[in-house]
Amino acid sequence: xxxxxxxxxxxxxxxxxxxxxxxxxxxxxxxxxxxxxxxxxxxxxxxxxxxxxxxxxxxxxxxxxxxxxxxxxxxxxxxxxxxxxxxxxxxxxxxxxxxxxxxxxxxxxxxxxxxxxxxxxxxxxxxxxxxxxxxxxxxxxxxxxxxxxxxxxxxxxxxxxxxxxxxxxxxxxxxxxxxxxxxxxxxxxxxxxxxxxxxxxxxxxxxxxxxxxxxxxxxxxxxxxxxxxxxxxxxxxxxxxxxxxxxxxxxxxxxxxxxxxxxxxxxxxxxxxxxxxxxxxxxxxxxxxxxxxxxxxxxxxxxxxxxxxxxxxxxxxxxxxxxxxxxxxxxxxxxxxxxxxxxxxx
Amino acid sequence: xxxxxxxxxxxxxxxxxxxxxxxxxxxxxxxxxxxxxxxxxxxxxxxxxxxxxxxxxxxxxxxxxxxxxxxxxxxxxxxxxxxxxxxxxxxxxxxxxxxxxxxxxxxxxxxxxxxxxxxxxxxxxxxxxxxxxxxxxxxxxxxxxxxxxxxxxxxxxxxxxxxxxxxxxxxxxxxxxxxxxxxxxxxxxxxxxxxxxxxxxxxxxxxxxxxxxxxxxxxxxxxxxxxxxxxxxxxxxxxxxxxxxxxxxxxxxxxxxxxxxxxxxxxxxxxxxxxxxxxxxxxxxxxxxxxxxxxxxxxxxxxxxxxxxxxxxxxxxxxxxxxxxxxxxxxxxxxxxxxxxxxxxx
Numbered sequence: 001x002x003x004x005x006x007x008x009x010x011x012x013x014x015x016x017x018x019x020x021x022x023x024x025x026x027x028x029x030x031x032x033x034x035x036x037x038x039x040x041x042x043x044x045x046x047x048x049x050x051x052x053x054x055x056x057x058x059x060x061x062x063x064x065x066x067x068x069x070x071x072x073x074x075x076x077x078x079x080x081x082x083x084x085x086x087x088x089x090x091x092x093x094x095x096x097x098x099x100x101x102x103x104x105x106x107x108x109x110x111x112x113x114x115x116x117x118x119x120x121x122x123x124x125x126x127x128x129x130x131x132x133x134x135x136x137x138x139x140x141x142x143x144x145x146x147x148x149x150x151x152x153x154x155x156x157x158x159x160x161x162x163x164x165x166x167x168x169x170x171x172x173x174x175x176x177x178x179x180x181x182x183x184x185x186x187x188x189x190x191x192x193x194x195x196x197x198x199x200x201x202x203x204x205x206x207x208x209x210x211x212x213x214x215x216x217x218x219x220x221x222x223x224x225x226x227x228x229x230x231x232x233x234x235x236x237x238x239x240x241x242x243x244x245x246x247x248x249x250x251x252x253x254x255x256x257x258x259x260x261x262x263x264x265x266x267x268x269x270x271x272x273x274x275x276x277x278x279x280x281x282x283x284x285x286x287x288x289x290x291x292x293x294x295x296x297x298x299x300x301x302x303x304x305x306x307x308x309x310x311x312x313x314x315x316x317x318x319x320x321x322x323x324x325x326x327x328x329x330x331x332x333x334x335x336x337x338x339x340x341x342x343x344x345x346x
Numbered sequence: 347x348x349x350x351x352x353x354x355x356x357x358x359x360x361x362x363x364x365x366x367x368x369x370x371x372x373x374x375x376x377x378x379x380x381x382x383x384x385x386x387x388x389x390x391x392x393x394x395x396x397x398x399x400x401x402x403x404x405x406x407x408x409x410x411x412x413x414x415x416x417x418x419x420x421x422x423x424x425x426x427x428x429x430x431x432x433x434x435x436x437x438x439x440x441x442x443x444x445x446x447x448x449x450x451x452x453x454x455x456x457x458x459x460x461x462x463x464x465x466x467x468x469x470x471x472x473x474x475x476x477x478x479x480x481x482x483x484x485x486x487x488x489x490x491x492x493x494x495x496x497x498x499x500x501x502x503x504x505x506x507x508x509x510x511x512x513x514x515x516x517x518x519x520x521x522x523x524x525x526x527x528x529x530x531x532x533x534x535x536x537x538x539x540x541x542x543x544x545x546x547x548x549x550x551x552x553x554x555x556x557x558x559x560x561x562x563x564x565x566x567x568x569x570x571x572x573x574x575x576x577x578x579x580x581x582x583x584x585x586x587x588x589x590x591x592x593x594x595x596x597x598x599x600x601x602x603x604x605x606x607x608x609x610x611x612x613x614x615x616x617x618x619x620x621x622x623x624x625x626x627x628x629x630x631x632x633x634x635x636x637x638x639x640x641x642x643x644x645x646x647x648x649x650x651x652x653x654x655x656x657x658x659x660x661x662x663x664x665x666x667x668x669x670x671x672x673x674x675x676x677x678x679x680x681x682x683x684x685x686x687x688x689x690x691x692x
Contacts, residue, residue: 152658154603156502156601158504158590176522176526177526180526191634192634197633197634199634199638200640203595203639204594204640205594205638205639206638207601207637207666212631212632216631216653216654216655225657238658238659240603240659242601242666244504244599246504246593247593247594248549248551248593249549253590255502255553255588257500285558286558287543288537288538288543288554290553291553292545292546293549294549306562306588311563311571311584312498312584312586313584313586316586318588320553
């Protein structure tokens, strides 16, 4: 592939939990890079990052940073994306945005490659990466949707603190240590950094991720509801979500009840999931085998288990879906999209 | 109340996590005790326990231990109950059994006082205390059942390690320390002490509580399904449960989706819950107020919040239910039943 086209790639939010994983994946997967530009806020600019055999100095992200950039991966928060994505597009870059800024924009494809990679060709400069908790769920449900149809999804999540950034990881570990030492843990960041009330996350479960909307659901829950319909391309799917933060570092777990549109065979469901791209079936109760956050951490795949037919509704299934929220839930999904763009242009 | 009848009370499993709470509650609530007999396995016999102004020496539980006992509270495991409850009944005691031994026996009332205290009069020597995760759910749902009827419940649990006993608490705290110190945590007890495969609980979520049944559900899940119908006295309620252990010490949390049989008003639901016995409404999203395991720990009540109408089914509600699994989920529910028995006989 020595004649392969090579791309000028920018990573915005290079020092964040997701940005770091994007850089690592671009490196490990030998993404065809010509120039790599690492961008951040002024505060983090100047930091040096190792990439292949070179060192890349992080620069402050400005509207002019995107001159000559082919592909820009954004994960520096919605406000940064809203401000800088238009400039990147103007300079000719394709943007892959990991924030919620453009996800529900009807002009912007919202892409999980295992579900709707065909949508990337419709982009008008930006492709949105869905919310972490949505990505793993739709990736796991897609083979069932294609075979049986889906009428309803009821999901309760068990989400890792890394979804709230590196500071939330540090807070959870610090609080855990404080509780173990018999000291009072001092909540400082979670559940929502920008909101006034803080709750202990160590040895606790907080039923709030993101702010509340008017209808009593949180934004995180509404993301799961709305993004699922958009990614599946089917507004008729009814979705209910309850999103909960638990003291896990990496890996979101999800308890999912799903009603299918037609009768199903449980062995067929297992076989569909076992053969789906990016999905690993881990479902052997006799061996106490099922997906676990600690085991999914660091992996690119989504793990599915605890598959069982509902006892009251024979067209419904229950399952347990686990994936690394920073990888398939963020960085890896974004790099996957970038890889498809690179293939398209070669 | 000096002429009040006083009872000879036995506590079987006096050194266990639940037994200790039963003794504390009998003490704090000034249960009308004449003689208190604390019973355990031979291994723990001889231990002295402070009760009021005296010391009680724990004795080995044998068939003869129940001579003269009026009320016997059992929480030493199903096998001990199966073996000793018949002897206690023979000696004339009323048994309150906190194990699963008699719960589904059609002759045995399964009682949550807020739901079906009227059933205690039907006992034939033993009253069963339901499973912890079931108790808090039915207590919270009872006012909605009475007003609107319930057709379906879909619940995902976030259960504390104390539900698996004092050893599981120690294991979770030890593993947490090991992970924080960069050492490998060595799983030893959870998810199920008597099963061969062990999983890390620190900073993890384990979708297995108790063994698996043939249908892919665990016994814990089947308990929630079957006990809910029995306690509510309504086999038409459809229940689905996914039971998950998370790294919390005390307090089970539950994400509950419930379909009502008739239209409801959300403010009326809040008012019903706020006024229900043993239930506390904690539901103020604007103040980021909702039930939390760390706050419910040590309390007798069940806390309910995150109440919101489902977006796809206007007759369905979502809610978050939290209670101390060793108290309302076990010891307190048992002592409550004992208090009703004492009142009946006075």
